[in-house]
Amino acid sequence: MSASLIQHFRKLTTVNDSDVNAILSYFKSIQVRKKESLLENADVCRSNYFVVKGCLRMFFVNEKGVEQTTQFAIENWWLADYMSFQTQSSSEFCIQAVEKSDLMMIDFHDQERLMSEFPTMERYFRIISQKANAASQRRIKFMYDYSKEDQYRHFNNSFPEFTQRIPQYLLASYLNFTPEYLSEIRKKTFLKLV
Amino acid sequence: MSASLIQHFRKLTTVNDSDVNAILSYFKSIQVRKKESLLENADVCRSNYFVVKGCLRMFFVNEKGVEQTTQFAIENWWLADYMSFQTQSSSEFCIQAVEKSDLMMIDFHDQERLMSEFPTMERYFRIISQKANAASQRRIKFMYDYSKEDQYRHFNNSFPEFTQRIPQYLLASYLNFTPEYLSEIRKKTFLKLV
């Protein structure tokens, strides 16, 4: 399970064979079941999670009690509430497994120590972070640019296999509209195909 | 002008006095006038900009020809289209000065060299990047959670002096609604106060 993490490090930076074990000792490998929680509302986000296999989601609960999914993480993605993680203050988000998942995790303090001890890890997390930023800028652009219907179409075209993999109501929640409206769009799309 | 950049480095990491000049030599200091462009549509985003004084904005032009502002940067913030910057590929955004501004800038390749030469700069940009990520996650949450009216109220309460500083139509654009609707909200807010 750690193999896929090391592989990811090596895609973005260089890691000496002699350092691999020392680096891996900072991480813990865990398995979670479907719907298992990794971060509950108002807790501190103590760990940063790397998805080896499976899928996580981050969400918050709005004043009406509805869960709003703001982020998914699939294979080779990191996920945490970075505001809470960095300041080790209480989070407004929850993190939950969408499917049975294999994860690698690292605590905030361990990650800090890891980065001081191994400059290449500082570099790795800098690159990860910049990539995440680029993705956020792009995502925000889509939120400005596309109607909800277009956002669905775009997402569907970009990640067709992922759309199949998760329940529709989670996708609706991620795209910030109601399951009812998603249903309407799907019907429209289907009618066009016939 | 470089003083404020160094000060910012030192807020987040440690910089030896003996390294200051070598580090600063990677940066260029420039002044731009109001409405001056730093990145034009379809160009590569070659530089990362640090605002010493003034205000920048990033926007794109939608298919109707309307400018959609997705980000502002004021004193002590960095701004770039990170997708374009990192891959040195053509950008979908434009960057422009909202006010006459003093900036520090660094090219992509220089930033890469700077980070290899000075691990503390690798660390600095890692921290900057993580902070930006935290801010994006929070911003995306607000976009999900609040109605447009509430987004205006929230922004207004969070940055009252900034709301005064920029034209209303730019704020409307940033909050992703029309100047007409902003006007309506302001009227409502005003009537409540009376």
Added chain:
DNA sequence: CGGTCTCTTGACGGAGTTCAAAGCTAGTGG
């Protein structure tokens, strides 16, 4: 002072929500 941006007003329309109810599907226990 004249002209070009910027902000306001109001009428109208449409994308997307809400609510309620009925059909489906998949996971669980027997």
Added chain:
DNA sequence: CCACTAGCTTTGAACTCCGTCAAGAGACCG
């Protein structure tokens, strides 16, 4: 391995937030 139930998806009608369009009132700059 089947049956039952809880949770997911679909439908449709009514409603609302917010965009569009058009036109007028200010405000700022040369």
